[in-house]
Amino acid sequence: MVKQVRRYALFQATPDSKFVKEMYGGYFNVFVSAFGDEGEQWDLFRVIDGEFPRDDDLDKYDGFVLSGSLHDAFAQEDWIIELCSVCKKIDAMKKKILGICFGHQIICRVRGGKVGRALRGPDMGLRKINIVQDMMEPGGYFGEEVPESLLIIECHRDEVLEPPESAKVIGYSDKCNVEIFSVEDHLLCVQGHPEYNKEILLEIIDRVHKIKYIEEEYLEKAKRTIEKIEPDTRRLHILCKNFLKGRSHLV
Numbered sequence: 001m002v003k004q005v006r007r008y009a010l011f012q013a014t015p016d017s018k019f020v021k022e023m024y025g026g027y028f029n030v031f032v033s034a035f036g037d038e039g040e041q042w043d044l045f046r047v048i049d050g051e052f053p054r055d056d057d058l059d060k061y062d063g064f065v066l067s068g069s070l071h072d073a074f075a076q077e078d079w080i081i082e083l084c085s086v087c088k089k090i091d092a093m094k095k096k097i098l099g100i101c102f103g104h105q106i107i108c109r110v111r112g113g114k115v116g117r118a119l120r121g122p123d124m125g126l127r128k129i130n131i132v133q134d135m136m137e138p139g140g141y142f143g144e145e146v147p148e149s150l151l152i153i154e155c156h157r158d159e160v161l162e163p164p165e166s167a168k169v170i171g172y173s174d175k176c177n178v179e180i181f182s183v184e185d186h187l188l189c190v191q192g193h194p195e196y197n198k199e200i201l202l203e204i205i206d207r208v209h210k211i212k213y214i215e216e217e218y219l220e221k222a223k224r225t226i227e228k229i230e231p232d233t234r235r236l237h238i239l240c241k242n243f244l245k246g247r248s249h250l251v
Contacts, residue, residue, distance in 0.1 A: 063096030066103025073105030125222035
């Protein structure tokens with residue numbers, strides 16, 4: 001009997017930076033390295049350029065990952081409207097969707113929540129998020145050990161203002177009320193970037209500094225947050241991979 005190959009798709013909503021191209025070959029490789037396992041097939045759709053799978057191909061996938069973006073999830077650009085439409089179809093099929101940053105906000109929008117500018121201002125750097133223990137159990141998405149908190153890389157100016165009615169808020173921070181939320185067993189959304197490392201964040205900070213996107217003082221503070229402390233990469237990858245592979249579930 002031939003073993004069926006698991007198949008996943010990345011919806012990339014941001015162009016590759018020169019740094020990421022040179023160091024990793026593009027964001028696609030960053031995501032596959034973080035969330036992929038040997039023997040799986042991963043496909044790339046650059047949704048920011050209008051690349052989407054055909055409707056009759058959606059069922060071929062075991063799960064989808066939706067990346068971050070410099071664009072606003074509440075915008076009315078054609079490709080964002082199309083992305084919302086495709087995500088609605090995948091949601092109706094109960095396929096796994098892991099939403100990261102912009103992707104987290106898109107899923108909120110698709111599910112009827114509210115997204116907008118972050119109430120406490122943009123967040124960039126390393127952030128501690130608190131895990132809602134009542135929503136987790138040993139053997140769930142985190143494995144046998146459920147952490148009280150996690151350190152994650154943040155890079156956003158928008159946020160989920162009101163989660164969808166059916167959502168369970170799993171994580172929050174002093175900067176953002178909805179850091180992680182889930183809907184049923186097939187949607188998991190994370191405001192931060194579990195796929196990023198320090199080098200990627202520092203390069204983004206340098207790019208943002210050049211285009212005067214955020215004040216220099218704030219950017220320097222963001223750099224300091226990650227000078228001597230590492231993000232909880234291993235546990236964040238366990239969370240995302242266990243969800244995508246259907247290895248466990250929430251309470």
